[in-house]
Amino acid sequence: MFKSTLLAAALALPLAGPALADTYMIDTAGAHASINFKASHLGFSMLTGRFDTFTGSFDFDPAKPEAGSVTVEIDIASINSNHAERDNHLRSADFFDASNHPKATFVSTGIKATGDSTAVITGDLTMLGTTKSIDIETTYVGGGDDPWGGHRQGFSGTATIVPADFGMPGGIAKAPVELSLEVEGIRQ
Amino acid sequence: MFNTETGYGWVARLLHWGIALSVIGMFALGLWMRSLDYYSPYYKTGPDLHRSLGMILLVLMLFRLVWRQINPAPRHDITPMEHRLSHLVHLAMYALLFLLMIAGYFISTADGRPILVFGLIEVPALIEAKGLEKTAGAAHYYLAFALMALAGLHALAALFHHYVKRDGVLMSMLTGRPRLS
Ligand code: HEM
Numbered sequence: 586m587f588k589s590t591l592l593a594a595a596l597a598l599p600l601a602g603p604a605l606a607d608t609y610m611i612d613t614a615g616a617h618a619s620i621n622f623k624a625s626h627l628g629f630s631m632l633t634g635r636f637d638t639f640t641g642s643f644d645f646d647p648a649k650p651e652a653g654s655v656t657v658e659i660d661i662a663s664i665n666s667n668h669a670e671r672d673n674h675l676r677s678a679d680f681f682d683a684s685n686h687p688k689a690t691f692v693s694t695g696i697k698a699t700g701d702s703t704a705v706i707t708g709d710l711t712m713l714g715t716t717k718s719i720d721i722e723t724t725y726v727g728g729g730d731d732p733w734g735g736h737r738q739g740f741s742g743t744a745t746i747v748p749a750d751f752g753m754p755g756g757i758a759k760a761p762v763e764l765s766l767e768v769e770g771i772r773q
Numbered sequence: 774m775f776n777t778e779t780g781y782g783w784v785a786r787l788l789h790w791g792i793a794l795s796v797i798g799m800f801a802l803g804l805w806m807r808s809l810d811y812y813s814p815y816y817k818t819g820p821d822l823h824r825s826l827g828m829i830l831l832v833l834m835l836f837r838l839v840w841r842q843i844n845p846a847p848r849h850d851i852t853p854m855e856h857r858l859s860h861l862v863h864l865a866m867y868a869l870l871f872l873l874m875i876a877g878y879f880i881s882t883a884d885g886r887p888i889l890v891f892g893l894i895e896v897p898a899l900i901e902a903k904g905l906e907k908t909a910g911a912a913h914y915y916l917a918f919a920l921m922a923l924a925g926l927h928a929l930a931a932l933f934h935h936y937v938k939r940d941g942v943l944m945s946m947l948t949g950r951p952r953l954s
Contacts, residue, residue: 614886638885732811732812732813732814732816733814733816733817733818734814
């Protein structure tokens with residue numbers, strides 16, 4: 586019974602028309618994407634930084650944005666707060682424990698359109714070995730052919746996370762951190 | 774294939790003229806690609822080609838060094854002064870070309886990114902040192918002009934040997950035989 590439903594589904598697939606969603610590689614090679622964070626320093630000022638190295642891709646069909654998906658893998662050791670000593674401290678077990686948890690990943694689980702060019706991307710963020718669902722408020726920035734023969738789409742996103750939720754030790758980790766994401770993908 | 778006492782073998786001649794053409798081409802390509810507008814369709818393909826050819830040139834030059842070591846240097850009928858001077862210019866051209874290619878490599882890999890050769894082979898970054906691209910870029914620029922100046926001198930010297938001294942030096946690299954015609 587189950588098998589025949591699967592078979593029927595497989596046969597019906599081609600009738601549903603060609604899949605229109607294209608796959609886009611996030612343009613980290615050309616650095617048209619960035620993962621930025623903003624955290625409070627003692628409540629006196631906001632510290633900003635970024636993860637310099639990551640890779641990712643997304644599926645996107647402008648007609649059916651909710652059918653899209655995105656995955657990103659971040660190299661934790663590439664953290665850059667414009668201060669080498671502090672970056673080493675952030676890599677240590679006091680914060681990210683980068684030698685034991687070198688990667689953070691984000692895998693979308695659902696996309697909900699909230700307006701003409703806005704959506705909430707829900708997905709699983711894994712860091713320090715702990716996975717939590719987070720919401721990214723996303724705005725479509727633009728897309729089209731670039732001058733060099735490629736085709737691109739770009740988005741901006743924001744999310745707020747509390748590092749302590751992922752098991753980061755220490756009092757500092759209990760304060761929320763704002764993520765700001767700029768993503769441009771090249772169609773494959 | 775190998776050099777003889779009097780002239781260069783075809784491998785040495787092919788390397789010499791092939792690399793000469795490529796280096797002049799690379800100089801023109803370098804200046805041209807830097808002059809392109811961001812919206813030029815060649816804005817990305819220009820540097821892609823420059824880096825790819827540059828890496829291939831590096832491998833060819835390494836092979837050329839080896840080839841030069843295992844082959845006899847043809848003897849020319851020249852004065853000891855000419856011999857010393859030409860030797861110096863040749864050494865300087867080798868040194869400048871290697872430094873130029875190494876500087877280029879450091880511009881492209883300073884931030885840890887690899888060099889993609891014709892989209893096929895990845896040459897990894899050996900050292901990641903953000904900021905190195907500034908020194909490497911300036912060095913690359915001046916080395917390129919210095920090398921072109923030396924190459925010009927080298928070409929003038931070859932013509933001088935051929936037309937004024939009529940000594941077969943140019944022919945030994947053109948035909949492999951030190952005859953004047
Ligand atoms: C025969 C060897 C080479 C020659 C004659 C050459 C020549 C040049 C010239 C004339 C420029 C323009 C300089 C400027 O306007 O600042 C340039 C730029 C450049 N070259 Fe080379 N080059 C050579 C090899 C290489 C190699 C092996 C690489 C390695 C990847 C490389 C990478 C670059 C880069 C990245 C630039 C752009 C620099 C910038 O935008 O500041 N080049 N080259």
